[in-house]
Amino acid sequence: MIKISHNLILFLALGLFLTLSLAGCGNKEPTYALIDGEEIKFSELQGRVIFINYWAEWCKPCRKEIPELNALQQQLSDHALVLGVNFDGVQNDALISQTKAMGIKFPVLTTDPRLQFGVKASGVLPETLVIDSQGVFQKVLLGPQTAEKLEAIVNKLTANKP
Numbered sequence: 001m002i003k004i005s006h007n008l009i010l011f012l013a014l015g016l017f018l019t020l021s022l023a024g025c026g027n028k029e030p031t032y033a034l035i036d037g038e039e040i041k042f043s044e045l046q047g048r049v050i051f052i053n054y055w056a057e058w059c060k061p062c063r064k065e066i067p068e069l070n071a072l073q074q075q076l077s078d079h080a081l082v083l084g085v086n087f088d089g090v091q092n093d094a095l096i097s098q099t100k101a102m103g104i105k106f107p108v109l110t111t112d113p114r115l116q117f118g119v120k121a122s123g124v125l126p127e128t129l130v131i132d133s134q135g136v137f138q139k140v141l142l143g144p145q146t147a148e149k150l151e152a153i154v155n156k157l158t159a160n161k162p
Contacts, residue, residue, distance in 0.1 A: 016128070016148075021057065025114075029116075030113070034109060035095055035096055035110060040083075045104070045135070046080050048079055048080055049158065051069070051072075051129070052084075052109075052131065053065075054126055054127040055087060055125065057088075057090075059087070062125055062144070064146055065144035066103055068144070068147045068150070069084075072151060073146040076151060076154055079154050081107075084099070085114075095108065102158060104123075118137065126144055127145065128141040129141075155159065
């Protein structure tokens with residue numbers, strides 16, 4: 001009787017382990033590469049407001065906005081993070097070259113994370129997605145933003161946080 005109970009418990013424990021292992025595989029969060037070779041997961045960024053900014057080399061308003069985004073990133077790096085995405089899908093050395101030419105000092109993703117947040121492209125540049133400190137999509141900002149406006153958004157989204 002004891003031998004049967006021991007085998008049954010072992011069988012149930014193995015089944016539970018396999019079930020939990022397989023369940024974890026289906027819910028795997030995407031990892032996004034940065035142009036510097038690093039990788040991020042948005043769940044690891046929780047606690048900070050995330051601005052995902054779409055830019056292109058040919059976009060004059062983007063050129064106007066980038067110094068503002070650089071300033072915000074420098075001033076509020078403990079509370080906010082700016083991530084760039086090239087609108088044209090430029091990759092590799094061309095992406096690095098354009099990032100330098102644009103004067104971008106914040107991290108740039110090599111792939112678009114838009115689908116993770118269920119947001120369709122507006123087709124307008126610059127476009128900035130706002131993700132709150134819990135990793136939840138909040139809104140889309142169209143047109144060039146100022147560091148002051150983005151700082152106000154950070155303050156609003158973190159006002160009631162400990």
